[in-house]
Amino acid sequence: MQRFINNPDEVVEDTVKGFVKAHSDIVRLAENPRVIAARNAPYQGKVGVITGGGSGHEPAFIGYTGKNMLDAVAVGELFSSPTAKSFYDAVREANGGKGVVCLYGNYAGDNMNVKMAVKMAAKEGIEVATVVANDDVCSAPPEERKKRRGVAGEIFMWKIGGARAASGASLEEVRATAQKAIDNCRSIGVGLGPCTLPAVGHPNFQIEPGTMEVGIGHHGEPGVRVEPLKTADAIARDMCRIVLDDHALPEGTEVAVLVSGLGATPLNELYILNDTIEAEITGRGLKIYRTYVGNYFTSLEMVGATLTVMALDAELKELLDVEVHCTALL
């Protein structure tokens, strides 16, 4: 492993410490050292907005903590759900007396621990609403959409939910708008190379050189097929076809596009993908309102990329335009 680590079992500990030191103008460590909070959270009279998830996806999840975004984030071990206690403590850090919405991804551990945290919060009189992201098209067929995993669409869900909460909306309004955001998202991942958990010391799955895995998940979950590696053009067309066929948006729909690297893919290659992605999306009669290209939701040093397309309406456009102050997003 050619990696910058100390004790492989303390990667998350060391990451969180270095993160808080770098960005103490934006975030703070909560009493629970597995919870990052926005520096000035909680905001009295504002709905709190939280998430949580496994580490190794940086800048997700912690990098989206900040003004008009997430108020607190529960931090799990590498590729593992945060504990129920950490989700609960994130709720407490974000609670400004108007309830808290937890916007998270559809994974078994997260589902279980968020459910427990909601009960713990209820006992303390804190109402917690939840939205579960399931934007990953290849992880289940359309008729079982609720079984799909949450991936980079979560970033749009957080941005929209955070902006709605900052506008003074009620808990139910924030929940409903965040739900609309993720319902309007479809994502796909393509993997060209695996990643290694430092404590394991060898790749947690294999991608043979000269091949790629279409529909891969954020932890190497199998996709819909393994096939010979194609050109960037062909891959981008395939990603667009899978996402847009599932989305089935009317011509003229405005969309936001997010192209994220999975960790070890150079930024210039994401731009190469975007060149074709833009052509494919506009070729279908859709209008691109904004494009994000970068390492927004990664998987350690996995080689690969994800595409997320969010359909917009007037409300979502306005909320997407709200300025935020966090480390991961302009």
Place this chain on the structure above:
Amino acid sequence: MQRFINNPDEVVEDTVKGFVKAHSDIVRLAENPRVIAARNAPYQGKVGVITGGGSGHEPAFIGYTGKNMLDAVAVGELFSSPTAKSFYDAVREANGGKGVVCLYGNYAGDNMNVKMAVKMAAKEGIEVATVVANDDVCSAPPEERKKRRGVAGEIFMWKIGGARAASGASLEEVRATAQKAIDNCRSIGVGLGPCTLPAVGHPNFQIEPGTMEVGIGHHGEPGVRVEPLKTADAIARDMCRIVLDDHALPEGTEVAVLVSGLGATPLNELYILNDTIEAEITGRGLKIYRTYVGNYFTSLEMVGATLTVMALDAELKELLDVEVHCTALL
């Protein structure tokens, strides 16, 4: 090569197209397709600020184009200097009638081509001042500092120079302030894994597994030593020692810190490095004014990281605080 590319000889072409499509609210392609300009540049009555360099370092150089930053950037082939004509065209795109400053890195090709571009501009009556970055400590001894290469310290030079120009300063004032910024920077790179130019198809240098190269350059230029891979703690202490011994700053000096990945290193590992870097810097009695951690200046999919420390005074702090609107920097 597990990469998202089309024709290996058209990587830069495809990158630039995808970049401009993604960020047309901030940048535009100039008439010369190897020049990116800020969308609203040139600004009449403002000193123009440009740079240029080889591709493959994204988000450098193009991602720093934008408001209060760079007005135009000359784009070279992968790891190759832009042509003199491209530097000259970048000057023209940035010229608002008050002269243009070219802030670039110390490499033979760039030096030659900038020099020619300055002459071409002079013939057209455009005055061009230059500042050459040489912040890479390990590339030459202190007594030959002018021979050192420019690396990630260039980002601070652009940010300071761009802010000074935006304040309405004269060409000579902008030049002098940008020169102060880079004079106040020291950088070091550590390489853990090589990178591959797509048109070549194999790594352009070797780093044996279990070893690392201390003092490596942005194109794999040899460092001061190859040694067994150490812990992140030990590597960070070594980086700080090399940078700060060369810098020799008085106790109490305020500094800006930039920790950049070289392409394929996960973001969480940069935070692990930063945990020790922060301790080492403050342990020497220096005060950290601001920290940047991310993939700010990369080398395709090289595994590794760089550390840059810039000493601040009141002027540099004020200029560092000026808000910018570009794709690569908050």
